[in-house]
Amino acid sequence: MKKELKFKVNGEDYDLWVEPKTLLVQVLRDELGLKGTKWACDSGACCACTVMVDGRAVKSCSILALQVNGKEVMTVEGLANGPELHPLQQAFIDNWAFQCGFCTSGQLMAAKALLDENPDPTIDEIKIAMDGHLCRCTGYNMISEAIQDAAKRLQAQKQQEGGK
Amino acid sequence: MSEYSVIGKPIKNVDGVAKVTGEAVYAFDMTLPNMLYGKLLRSPHPHAKIISIDTTEAQKLPGVKAIITGKDTPGGKWGLWRRYPELCDQTALATEKVRYIGEPVAAVAATSIDIAERALDLIQVEYEPLPAVFDPLEAIKDDAPLVHEDFENNINATRHIEWGNVDEAFKAADYIREDRFTLSSQHHAPMEVHNALASYDKGTGRLTVWASTQSPYFLQLGLADALKMREGDIRVIKPHVGGGFGGKNSTMPESVNAALLSKKTGRPVKIVYNREEEFIATEHRTAMNLAIKIGLKKDGTILAKEVKIITDGGAYTGLGATTLYLAGTFITFPYKTPNYRYDGFRTYTNTMWSSSMRGFGAVSTVYAAETQLDRAAHDLGIDPLEIRRRNAMTPGYEAPGQYKVESCGILECIDKMKERVKEKWPKLEKDEGIGFATFAYMSGGIFNWIDTPYAFSGAMVKVNIDGTVDLFTQASDIGQGSNTVAAMICAEVLGIDVEDIRLHLGDTAITLTDLGAWGSRETLMNGNAIKAAAEEVKKKLISVARMKLGENIVYDLVVKNKRIYLELRPERGFSYYDIVRDAIKENDGEPLIGIGHYTPHNKGMISPAYGMGIQAVRAKVDRETGHIELRDVIVVHDCGQTINPLGARGQVEGSTQMGLGFGLCEEILMDNGLIINPSFVDYKLIRFRDMPPIELIDVPTYDPEGPFGAKEAAEATASPGAAALANAVYHAVGAEFDTNVLRPEKVLKAIREKEKKDRAGK
Amino acid sequence: MANYRCPCCRKITSDTMDLARHFLGQTDRKHKDWLKTKGLSYAQLIRWQGTEFGNKGYKALAELLEKEAPRVE
Numbered sequence: 001m002k003k004e005l006k007f008k009v010n011g012e013d014y015d016l017w018v019e020p021k022t023l024l025v026q027v028l029r030d031e032l033g034l035k036g037t038k039w040a041c042d043s044g045a046c047c048a049c050t051v052m053v054d055g056r057a058v059k060s061c062s063i064l065a066l067q068v069n070g071k072e073v074m075t076v077e078g079l080a081n082g083p084e085l086h087p088l089q090q091a092f093i094d095n096w097a098f099q100c101g102f103c104t105s106g107q108l109m110a111a112k113a114l115l116d117e118n119p120d121p122t123i124d125e126i127k128i129a130m131d132g133h134l135c136r137c138t139g140y141n142m143i144s145e146a147i148q149d150a151a152k153r154l155q156a157q158k159q160q161e162g163g164k
Numbered sequence: 165m166s167e168y169s170v171i172g173k174p175i176k177n178v179d180g181v182a183k184v185t186g187e188a189v190y191a192f193d194m195t196l197p198n199m200l201y202g203k204l205l206r207s208p209h210p211h212a213k214i215i216s217i218d219t220t221e222a223q224k225l226p227g228v229k230a231i232i233t234g235k236d237t238p239g240g241k242w243g244l245w246r247r248y249p250e251l252c253d254q255t256a257l258a259t260e261k262v263r264y265i266g267e268p269v270a271a272v273a274a275t276s277i278d279i280a281e282r283a284l285d286l287i288q289v290e291y292e293p294l295p296a297v298f299d300p301l302e303a304i305k306d307d308a309p310l311v312h313e314d315f316e317n318n319i320n321a322t323r324h325i326e327w328g329n330v331d332e333a334f335k336a337a338d339y340i341r342e343d344r345f346t347l348s349s350q351h352h353a354p355m356e357v358h359n360a361l362a363s364y365d366k367g368t369g370r371l372t373v374w375a376s377t378q379s380p381y382f383l384q385l386g387l388a389d390a391l392k393m394r395e396g397d398i399r400v401i402k403p404h405v406g407g408g409f410g411g412k413n414s415t416m417p418e419s420v421n422a423a424l425l426s427k428k429t430g431r432p433v434k435i436v437y438n439r440e441e442e443f444i445a446t447e448h449r450t451a452m453n454l455a456i457k458i459g460l461k462k463d464g465t466i467l468a469k470e471v472k473i474i475t476d477g478g479a480y481t482g483l484g485a486t487t488l489y490l491a492g493t494f495i496t497f498p499y500k501t502p503n504y505r506y507d508g509f510r511t512y513t514n515t516m517w518s519s520s521m522r523g524f525g526a527v528s529t530v531y532a533a534e535t536q537l538d539r540a541a542h543d544l545g546i547d548p549l550e551i552r553r554r555n556a557m558t559p560g561y562e563a564p565g566q567y568k569v570e571s572c573g574i575l576e577c578i579d580k581m582k583e584r585v586k587e588k589w590p591k592l593e594k595d596e597g598i599g600f601a602t603f604a605y606m607s608g609g610i611f612n613w614i615d616t617p618y619a620f621s622g623a624m625v626k627v628n629i630d631g632t633v634d635l636f637t638q639a640s641d642i643g644q645g646s647n648t649v650a651a652m653i654c655a656e657v658l659g660i661d662v663e664d665i666r667l668h669l670g671d672t673a674i675t676l677t678d679l680g681a682w683g684s685r686e687t688l689m690n691g692n693a694i695k696a697a698a699e700e701v702k703k704k705l706i707s708v709a710r711m712k713l714g715e716n717i718v719y720d721l722v723v724k725n726k727r728i729y730l731e732l733r734p735e736r737g738f739s740y741y742d743i744v745r746d747a748i749k750e751n752d753g754e755p756l757i758g759i760g761h762y763t764p765h766n767k768g769m770i771s772p773a774y775g776m777g778i779q780a781v782r783a784k785v786d787r788e789t790g791h792i793e794l795r796d797v798i799v800v801h802d803c804g805q806t807i808n809p810l811g812a813r814g815q816v817e818g819s820t821q822m823g824l825g826f827g828l829c830e831e832i833l834m835d836n837g838l839i840i841n842p843s844f845v846d847y848k849l850i851r852f853r854d855m856p857p858i859e860l861i862d863v864p865t866y867d868p869e870g871p872f873g874a875k876e877a878a879e880a881t882a883s884p885g886a887a888a889l890a891n892a893v894y895h896a897v898g899a900e901f902d903t904n905v906l907r908p909e910k911v912l913k914a915i916r917e918k919e920k921k922d923r924a925g926k
Numbered sequence: 927m928a929n930y931r932c933p934c935c936r937k938i939t940s941d942t943m944d945l946a947r948h949f950l951g952q953t954d955r956k957h958k959d960w961l962k963t964k965g966l967s968y969a970q971l972i973r974w975q976g977t978e979f980g981n982k983g984y985k986a987l988a989e990l991l992e993k994e995a996p997r998v999e
Contacts, residue, residue, distance in 0.1 A: 036186015100643025101183030102406030139821035
């Protein structure tokens, strides 16, 4: 029997009725049409479906939609500020940190969660935080570099804002 | 510095914004109104006769709209080796018998995936299991069960290559060694699984298919053969593709059955594999048994090589017959081999079939040749880099009747590597080793087994009145960045910016034929087509400008930085925009269009150009556990003129990851035809923490056949990783391997064997 | 100079080694059946050629073809 799910996605309020077995990734992709979040392994082992739930990186294939009732979800579609890309997105572009792009949304969301918590990570800290996010194209190094680059940009942004 | 405005500059990916915002649409993301969901029922037996299939119960399930079995299909057979009808062995659904675990026998279309899956459970299939064969060496025996009745001894394809006088050369050799290897399979593991959405138009009898494919054209041909339809009635559209790596060249059952179900129901049908299906029922790298004999002079000069390969083909052909040829070719690269003999046999077995995978033919053979060369160097007391240097090909090197290598920077690559390693890794820790392996690969193949009458690549450039450009090409960007390269080449010729170009891609109804993204062909082959198309337009612009200038015919004009001007007097010229406007307006509004195409000619049997280089891996071995820690990698490569250094580095990084995976952790484990690790939990890819940093050093050359001198940069670097790693372990602890995946237990065993040998020697 | 014709198809060549290579490259039944009638096994030839060094499979087949293949001018 369907149950009510009230939650926020990228700042918007949603009120839906879903089957209890429905996964968060299914609601995001199939109900809300947010197809930026990918689904790639069926076993919780690739992290391509990562989104943020109340600020933490979560695999949306490994959590029931009803578990986010009352919570705030952020997907890759919520990362940019209108037409203005988030520094992480720009850093991914500038550092060629994606190729096919299928794992990129998950990488970006995990990177955002990491930088929110640790604004100046070392390469080793990035590797530990991102480990498990499979990428078949890039070989990871350029993603790590992009995340460090984004950290610098975000810090510069903060300083600028603080200076105002 | 370079004279180019765009070529050689780090240009950001033209698909970048779409891919970082989640807006890029993959076939995986697509739906159509009124769409049905398809699922395939797969065989649990590796080899069995199909006695009966009963779909009665499944048909009754509400929401089930169609079920088909083999007898409902038009019975068309297909394959990539279309020139050889007997090798077109694939079918939509097995009818008489199944040949591998996972072979589809029925297809269901329903209103939801859940219902389609429930319907599969209700289909009753009666099988009569047959004796099966899994080992290629067993498969060729006279009493082995036949996978295909028409292929005795299960021989699917054979290849013999020979030049020089091998037997005489071995007699003259000072040192001969023979080594045997068992090289395992590897899965492409693209992040986007195989999937296709088919929509059959009842009114026109035409079919449109959106699919995750590396070659819309191959898929169009495969569908035409399978469905017995006209090519022109089938339109294949390739949206963004979430990785291919050689695994999406063949037309696979998902697209054919989606089309059949759409035809039957009159509604769009989508079939998406799950990850388990992706592992058990899509192609993978060709596993092989390989024997290699090498004859050297005392100083390390190669006199002769003889190579024997029997590959595990699996149940169907795919591109496996090409693998067989390339294996026999690239095991000689990048060394001068005056006398050479190769025999390759591809066997049918009752397993999911093997085909192309990044660096196909090269990855496995480089492992054998390069680890053997290190052992030979050790025996002869020659430095590993020195023995490679001594045998390195030089520009213009020719293997009689087979290939000619025009541009060739391998010597410089080896020299640069020597310098850099000395500087960067002056001292090693205990149980740490450095291993080297060279590599080379083609820039597109000169084979036409697909039997296309079209040019290998085609492109069209349309210039609009405001100077913006529409570029139409079927070059398949599957992540490697060929869209960016395409725009860059066009922009360079027309003297405009990449941002001025809008790309129209991967649609067989709109773009000119291109054979697709395999064998590293897009930069050279499609690049040449785009260059030719843009140059046709450029010629028209120049003639308009020349007329306006009224200059002497001997003066050359340049199109650059949005101006067209006299080369010797740059101040005399016009704006590109004005000339475009004049070219159209003054010419009765004739569309300003250029069409280009490319097919290699007189370039031997393999490829018009070869990318190459050398890789070094520094690794540490834990003698207690057998664990290998990858520490550092240096790659020195020659990819001709780099088109986009950002993209080229991405290719080297990514293919190095895949090559190291082949040596460290990636292995398809099989038990009587059943793949027992069909998930990312059990099939181990290299992860963030495993990946060492890579230093890339570029040795630029200019290849006369490549656009602006460019060659491949995408696949060659997938080959050396496993070999360099094994050589690093060899130099660290003296352990030798005859297989490629160096799991800790294998390393430990090899260390024990080495210790035993040392004790016995004392 | 005398040429050799493949006993099972129309392939003509001047060299029996070359003919042997052609012969073993054919995957149809006709060629294999002919071998059987001459007491050679296709499987055995493949195993020699595909696992042992020194062209053993071709040499054995070339010897047979030297005796059996029809000559043409």
